[in-house]
Amino acid sequence: GNSVTQMEGPVTLSEEAFLTINCTYTATGYPSLFWYVQYPGEGLQLLLKATKADDKGSNKGFEATYRKETTSFHLEKGSVQVSDSAVYFCALSAPDLKTSYDKVIFGPGTSLSVIP
Amino acid sequence: DAGITQSPRYKITETGRQVTLMCHQTWSHSYMFWYRQDLGHGLRLIYYSAAADITDKGEVPDGYVVSRSKTENFPLTLESATRSQTSVYFCASSEWQGAPYEQFFGPGTRLTVL
Numbered sequence: 001g002n003s004v005t006q007m008e009g010p011v012t013l014s015e016e017a018f019l020t021i022n023c024t025y026t027a028t029g030y031p032s033l034f035w036y037v038q039y040p041g042e043g044l045q046l047l048l049k050a051t052k053a054d055d056k057g058s059n060k061g062f063e064a065t066y067r068k069e070t071t072s073f074h075l076e077k078g079s080v081q082v083s084d085s086a087v088y089f090c091a092l093s094a095p096d097l098k099t100s101y102d103k104v105i106f107g108p109g110t111s112l113s114v115i116p
Numbered sequence: 117d118a119g120i121t122q123s124p125r126y127k128i129t130e131t132g133r134q135v136t137l138m139c140h141q142t143w144s145h146s147y148m149f150w151y152r153q154d155l156g157h158g159l160r161l162i163y164y165s166a167a168a169d170i171t172d173k174g175e176v177p178d179g180y181v182v183s184r185s186k187t188e189n190f191p192l193t194l195e196s197a198t199r200s201q202t203s204v205y206f207c208a209s210s211e212w213q214g215a216p217y218e219q220f221f222g223p224g225t226r227l228t229v230l
Contacts, residue, residue: 103161
Protein backbone atom coordinates (compact mmCIF):
# COMPACT_ATOMS: atom_id res chain seq x y z
CA GLY A 1 0.00 0.00 0.00
CA ASN A 2 0.87 3.65 -0.09
CA SER A 3 3.21 4.97 2.59
CA VAL A 4 5.41 7.90 3.58
CA THR A 5 8.74 7.66 5.35
CA GLN A 6 10.46 10.59 7.04
CA MET A 7 13.82 10.96 8.70
CA GLU A 8 13.82 10.37 12.42
CA GLY A 9 13.91 13.36 14.69
CA PRO A 10 14.26 15.39 16.69
CA VAL A 11 16.47 17.67 14.66
CA THR A 12 18.25 20.51 16.46
CA LEU A 13 19.90 23.29 14.47
CA SER A 14 21.47 26.63 15.20
CA GLU A 15 19.86 29.72 13.77
CA GLU A 16 20.85 30.38 10.13
CA ALA A 17 21.85 26.75 9.55
CA PHE A 18 20.77 24.83 6.44
CA LEU A 19 17.85 22.46 6.88
CA THR A 20 17.06 19.23 5.08
CA ILE A 21 14.30 16.88 6.16
CA ASN A 22 14.16 13.75 4.05
CA CYS A 23 10.89 12.28 2.82
CA THR A 24 10.39 9.26 0.58
CA TYR A 25 7.17 7.67 -0.48
CA THR A 26 5.68 4.52 -1.91
CA ALA A 27 2.60 4.85 -4.05
CA THR A 28 0.92 3.45 -7.09
CA GLY A 29 0.15 5.88 -9.84
CA TYR A 30 1.00 9.55 -9.55
CA PRO A 31 0.42 10.94 -6.07
CA SER A 32 0.48 14.57 -5.07
CA LEU A 33 2.92 15.47 -2.32
CA PHE A 34 2.63 17.90 0.57
CA TRP A 35 4.54 19.28 3.51
CA TYR A 36 2.48 20.34 6.51
CA VAL A 37 3.84 22.15 9.57
CA GLN A 38 2.54 21.99 13.12
CA TYR A 39 3.58 24.77 15.50
CA PRO A 40 3.41 24.08 19.24
CA GLY A 41 -0.16 23.82 20.48
CA GLU A 42 -1.69 24.22 17.04
CA GLY A 43 -3.14 22.09 14.28
CA LEU A 44 -1.36 21.27 11.05
CA GLN A 45 -1.20 23.81 8.25
CA LEU A 46 -0.10 23.38 4.67
CA LEU A 47 3.44 24.58 4.03
CA LEU A 48 3.86 23.65 0.36
CA LYS A 49 2.76 21.14 -2.22
CA ALA A 50 3.64 19.64 -5.62
CA THR A 51 1.23 17.80 -7.85
CA LYS A 52 3.45 16.29 -10.56
CA ALA A 53 6.98 15.12 -11.17
CA ASP A 54 9.69 17.82 -11.18
CA ASP A 55 7.35 20.40 -9.65
CA LYS A 56 8.93 22.54 -6.96
CA GLY A 57 6.77 23.74 -4.09
CA SER A 58 7.94 26.74 -2.12
CA ASN A 59 6.71 28.90 0.74
CA LYS A 60 8.27 30.98 3.55
CA GLY A 61 11.79 30.14 2.31
CA PHE A 62 11.11 26.38 2.32
CA GLU A 63 11.37 24.35 -0.87
CA ALA A 64 10.75 20.77 -1.95
CA THR A 65 11.01 19.16 -5.38
CA TYR A 66 8.92 16.19 -6.49
CA ARG A 67 11.44 13.58 -7.62
CA LYS A 68 9.67 10.65 -9.20
CA GLU A 69 12.86 8.78 -10.09
CA THR A 70 13.91 8.64 -6.43
CA THR A 71 10.34 8.77 -5.00
CA SER A 72 11.39 11.64 -2.77
CA PHE A 73 10.16 15.06 -1.64
CA HIS A 74 12.85 16.42 0.65
CA LEU A 75 12.19 19.67 2.49
CA GLU A 76 14.95 22.30 2.48
CA LYS A 77 15.54 25.78 3.82
CA GLY A 78 18.72 27.74 3.41
CA SER A 79 18.69 29.60 6.72
CA VAL A 80 16.41 28.53 9.55
CA GLN A 81 15.05 30.83 12.24
CA VAL A 82 13.93 30.18 15.79
CA SER A 83 10.36 30.70 14.59
CA ASP A 84 10.72 27.63 12.33
CA SER A 85 10.74 25.34 15.37
CA ALA A 86 7.84 22.99 14.76
CA VAL A 87 6.93 19.48 13.65
CA TYR A 88 7.01 18.88 9.90
CA PHE A 89 4.86 16.25 8.21
CA CYS A 90 5.34 14.90 4.73
CA ALA A 91 2.14 13.62 3.13
CA LEU A 92 0.86 12.17 -0.10
CA SER A 93 -2.53 12.08 -1.71
CA ALA A 94 -3.40 9.22 -4.05
CA PRO A 95 -6.48 7.31 -5.13
CA ASP A 96 -7.63 4.67 -2.69
CA LEU A 97 -8.46 1.51 -4.62
CA LYS A 98 -11.04 0.49 -2.01
CA THR A 99 -13.06 3.68 -2.10
CA SER A 100 -12.00 5.48 -5.29
CA TYR A 101 -11.52 8.60 -3.17
CA ASP A 102 -8.11 10.18 -2.91
CA LYS A 103 -6.60 9.26 0.42
CA VAL A 104 -4.10 11.43 2.28
CA ILE A 105 -1.34 9.58 4.11
CA PHE A 106 0.86 11.42 6.56
CA GLY A 107 4.38 10.56 7.59
CA PRO A 108 5.21 10.29 11.30
CA GLY A 109 6.50 13.86 11.53
CA THR A 110 9.94 15.31 12.21
CA SER A 111 10.43 17.65 15.14
CA LEU A 112 12.71 20.61 14.48
CA SER A 113 14.18 22.82 17.19
CA VAL A 114 16.16 25.90 16.20
CA ILE A 115 18.33 27.44 18.89
CA PRO A 116 19.63 31.03 18.86
CA ASP B 117 -14.67 33.95 13.24
CA ALA B 118 -14.10 32.04 10.05
CA GLY B 119 -12.23 28.79 10.26
CA ILE B 120 -12.41 25.45 11.94
CA THR B 121 -12.89 25.13 15.67
CA GLN B 122 -12.84 22.23 18.09
CA SER B 123 -14.25 21.89 21.57
CA PRO B 124 -13.30 21.18 24.19
CA ARG B 125 -9.58 21.83 23.83
CA TYR B 126 -8.79 19.62 26.79
CA LYS B 127 -10.81 16.80 28.30
CA ILE B 128 -10.16 14.33 31.09
CA THR B 129 -12.57 11.44 31.45
CA GLU B 130 -12.77 7.99 32.95
CA THR B 131 -12.79 4.58 31.34
CA GLY B 132 -16.25 3.55 30.20
CA ARG B 133 -17.70 7.06 29.89
CA GLN B 134 -19.12 8.46 26.69
CA VAL B 135 -17.31 11.49 25.32
CA THR B 136 -18.20 13.71 22.37
CA LEU B 137 -15.68 15.95 20.65
CA MET B 138 -17.11 18.77 18.60
CA CYS B 139 -15.89 20.18 15.31
CA HIS B 140 -17.31 23.17 13.47
CA GLN B 141 -16.20 24.79 10.21
CA THR B 142 -17.43 27.99 8.61
CA TRP B 143 -16.22 27.49 5.03
CA SER B 144 -18.98 25.10 3.91
CA HIS B 145 -16.31 22.61 2.90
CA SER B 146 -17.73 19.34 1.63
CA TYR B 147 -15.19 17.04 3.26
CA MET B 148 -14.44 16.69 6.95
CA PHE B 149 -12.04 14.37 8.72
CA TRP B 150 -11.14 13.15 12.20
CA TYR B 151 -7.57 12.15 12.98
CA ARG B 152 -5.79 11.05 16.10
CA GLN B 153 -2.17 11.92 16.70
CA ASP B 154 0.02 9.64 18.77
CA LEU B 155 3.76 9.51 19.28
CA GLY B 156 5.30 7.03 16.90
CA HIS B 157 2.19 6.80 14.74
CA GLY B 158 1.84 10.27 13.32
CA LEU B 159 -1.68 11.09 12.18
CA ARG B 160 -4.18 8.31 11.66
CA LEU B 161 -7.57 8.80 10.03
CA ILE B 162 -10.53 7.72 12.17
CA TYR B 163 -13.51 8.72 10.02
CA TYR B 164 -14.24 11.06 7.20
CA SER B 165 -17.32 12.55 5.60
CA ALA B 166 -17.88 13.58 2.00
CA ALA B 167 -21.05 15.57 2.71
CA ALA B 168 -23.91 15.81 5.16
CA ASP B 169 -25.23 12.34 6.00
CA ILE B 170 -22.32 10.63 4.21
CA THR B 171 -19.60 9.17 6.42
CA ASP B 172 -17.02 6.43 6.00
CA LYS B 173 -14.43 4.63 8.07
CA GLY B 174 -10.80 5.50 8.03
CA GLU B 175 -7.80 3.57 9.29
CA VAL B 176 -8.75 3.25 12.98
CA PRO B 177 -12.55 3.54 13.41
CA ASP B 178 -13.14 1.00 16.18
CA GLY B 179 -14.64 2.52 19.33
CA TYR B 180 -15.70 5.73 17.59
CA VAL B 181 -18.96 6.97 16.11
CA VAL B 182 -19.52 10.02 13.91
CA SER B 183 -22.49 11.84 12.48
CA ARG B 184 -22.93 14.73 10.12
CA SER B 185 -26.44 16.12 10.03
CA LYS B 186 -25.23 19.58 8.97
CA THR B 187 -22.41 20.44 6.60
CA GLU B 188 -20.61 22.58 9.17
CA ASN B 189 -20.56 20.14 12.09
CA PHE B 190 -18.84 16.79 12.46
CA PRO B 191 -18.92 15.46 16.04
CA LEU B 192 -16.86 12.46 17.11
CA THR B 193 -18.19 10.26 19.91
CA LEU B 194 -16.30 7.74 21.97
CA GLU B 195 -19.10 5.46 23.10
CA SER B 196 -17.19 3.86 25.97
CA ALA B 197 -13.79 5.47 26.41
CA THR B 198 -10.71 3.31 26.92
CA ARG B 199 -7.19 4.26 28.01
CA SER B 200 -5.90 3.46 24.53
CA GLN B 201 -8.03 6.34 23.24
CA THR B 202 -5.91 8.86 25.14
CA SER B 203 -4.61 11.01 22.31
CA VAL B 204 -4.75 14.35 20.58
CA TYR B 205 -7.67 14.53 18.17
CA PHE B 206 -7.68 16.78 15.13
CA CYS B 207 -10.60 17.69 12.96
CA ALA B 208 -9.93 18.86 9.41
CA SER B 209 -11.93 20.03 6.43
CA SER B 210 -11.33 20.28 2.72
CA GLU B 211 -13.20 21.80 -0.17
CA TRP B 212 -12.64 18.62 -2.12
CA GLN B 213 -10.88 15.37 -1.49
CA GLY B 214 -7.32 14.74 -2.50
CA ALA B 215 -4.91 16.74 -4.55
CA PRO B 216 -4.48 19.57 -5.05
CA TYR B 217 -6.85 20.51 -2.27
CA GLU B 218 -5.30 21.04 1.11
CA GLN B 219 -6.84 20.04 4.38
CA PHE B 220 -7.44 22.74 7.00
CA PHE B 221 -6.94 21.58 10.56
CA GLY B 222 -8.50 22.64 13.82
CA PRO B 223 -6.37 23.33 16.92
CA GLY B 224 -6.92 19.86 18.36
CA THR B 225 -8.49 18.33 21.47
CA ARG B 226 -6.21 16.69 24.00
CA LEU B 227 -8.15 13.79 25.54
CA THR B 228 -6.97 11.86 28.57
CA VAL B 229 -8.80 8.69 29.62
CA LEU B 230 -8.03 7.62 33.17
